[in-house]
Amino acid sequence: MELRQLEYFVAVAEEQNFTRAAERVHISQSGISAQIRQLERELGTELIDRSARTATLTVAGKAALEHARTALAAAGALNQAVSEVSGVIRGRLTVGMVIGCTVTPLFDALAAFHQAHPGVEISLLEDNSDRLVDGVRAGTIDLALIGTATATPDGLDALTIISERLVVAVPAGHPLAKQRRVTLRDLVAYPIVCMPPGTGLRTLLDQACASQSIQPVIALQASAADAIADLATRGLAAAVLSESMAEHYRDRLTARTIDDVETPALLALIWKTTHSPAARELLVYSRQAFTKPDPR
DSSP states (O other): OOHHHHHHHHHHHHHSSHHHHHHHHTSOHHHHHHHHHHHHHHHTSOOEEOSSSSOEEOHHHHHHHHHHHHHHHHHHHHHHHHHHHHOOOOEEEEEEEETTOOOHHHHHHHHHHHHHOTTEEEEEEEEOHHHHHHHHHHTSOSEEEEEESSSSOTTOEEEEEEEEOEEEEEOTTSGGGGOSOBOHHHHTTSOEEEOOTTSHHHHHHHHHHHHTTOOOOEEEEOSSHHHHHHHHHTTSSEEEEEHHHHHTTTTTOEEEEBTTOOSOEEEEEEEOSSOOHHHHHHHHHHHHHHTSOOOO
């Protein structure tokens, strides 16, 4: 019986799906299946019921799950104790980043951390903000850069990187480009292109509309700011972006702050209070990278 087999078993039990579990532990689906089969042969019984679309635990699997978690936690505590004594940090970190957001300081932090601690394996995962928050809460993601409408998601710690107003960005000939002030009701008179549900910008827009009992027409959705800007440039819809996002497209789009949406859109680094030595050290590098003075 190997620790990796217990890790794979716990992943399948929690994800209830072999494919998602394989993605989580970074091996192939056939690999995770073979390792769990080997574990079942050693224990002399099936742990996973594979007869349905969802992978569920057998009675034996339910009995084994907490013991497997305890064994993994003990192994993790052993590694942590030795690392703290020896001063050598090892292990594996999973870092999350919201889709479509290229933030140079995060990459700088990862590069500096890797150079200082080459024994730590780093995985970078892109997803929408809601799923990244869930991953950090569940402990499958150590640190994540998310877009959010709240300064600190419940149960987590956060460092706000950017705090900006929502803007509408449209081509020069669009009626909104001719207005000096734009309100939410002005905006929803036109089709909108914005990010999908689960992203910070969309959450902020939806909350603002709900507070005024407004039903916007979301004509198009895209996860990347470039795609949103391209669609708006072609006159298909009015783009909803943050101030710094819209700044990148000022050569072809006119941006107007949405006056009555005063709650800012936030880009934040989030983590759990209790984390590994490697995660704590990466957080130090991240703080340094994001708090460097702007050379401009």
